[in-house]
Amino acid sequence: MGTYKSKQIQHNVFDEQHLDESPADIKPKTRSPKPTTWKLNILRGKREDEIKDEAMPLARRRCRKKAMxxxxCEQQNGKYWTVFECIEEYEKMNECFQRETxxxxxxxxxxxxxxxxxxxxExxxxxxxxGEQAAWKDEWWGSLLFQKLKNKYFGSSESSTTSSQ
Known part of the structure; x- marks a missing residue:
């Protein structure tokens, strides 16, 4: 059950109406606000947090099948073996949550x-x-560097699933 401390709201996803997953061809048209002046970043960051807080319960309702x-899988394998046996189910659920959010x-x-x-x-x-948001290019080199370091030290998700097969 998710809780929003600032708003004293509690959501139980499994008691609410089930929603179907979004079609695969839907692509988000917007990104988080780009950094500009720090005063506006505070306002936009707060608004972005509120948006994500609203989006997550809907995403959980849409990904209910994958979560179940x-x-x-966790119930079948136990808490300890879930880490080793349920990787594929976890990755599907996580990808669904991220996409729907x-x-x-x-x-x-x-x-x-x-x-x-x-x-x-604006x-x-x-x-x-x-405007500037549409023209702004992401810092792709930062995410590439992070991904390379993650793969080096923690292994890529592809290699971890193929090694267990």
């Missing part, structure tokens, strides 16, 4: 009726990113 598969966050970012502030509207409209 992981829970069944991004899709829901994208939908919430583009909902202009919820975000009347000028500092939000980055997003109903169609996606605009």
């Amino acid at each position: 598969e992981f829970i069944k 991004e899709i829901e966050a994208d939908r919430l970012r583009r909902d202009i009726s919820r975000h009347p502030e000028w500092w939000w509207r 980055f997003y409209d109903e169609d996606g990113e605009i």
Whole structure:
């Protein structure tokens, strides 16, 4: 059961209505706000956290089937062996959570009726990113470096699943 400490809201995903997963062809059109001036970053960061807090319960409801598969695998193998035996189920569940959270966050970012502030509207409209946000390139080298270090020290997910087979 997830809890939002700041809002005193509790969600039990399994008691709520089940939602179907989003189709695979849906791609998010927006990203988190790019860094500009630090004063606006505080406001945008707070808004982005609120958006992600709203998106996660919806993502959990959409990924209920994959979560239940992981829970069944955990029940069959026990808490200790879950780490070794349920890797595939966990990765499917995790990918689903990440994808659905991004899709829901994208939908919430583009909902202009919820975000009347000028500092939000200079980055997003109903169609996606605009202005500097659309032109901004991610720091791909940073994520590439992080991925290489992760693969070096913790192994890639592909090699860990093939070695157990």
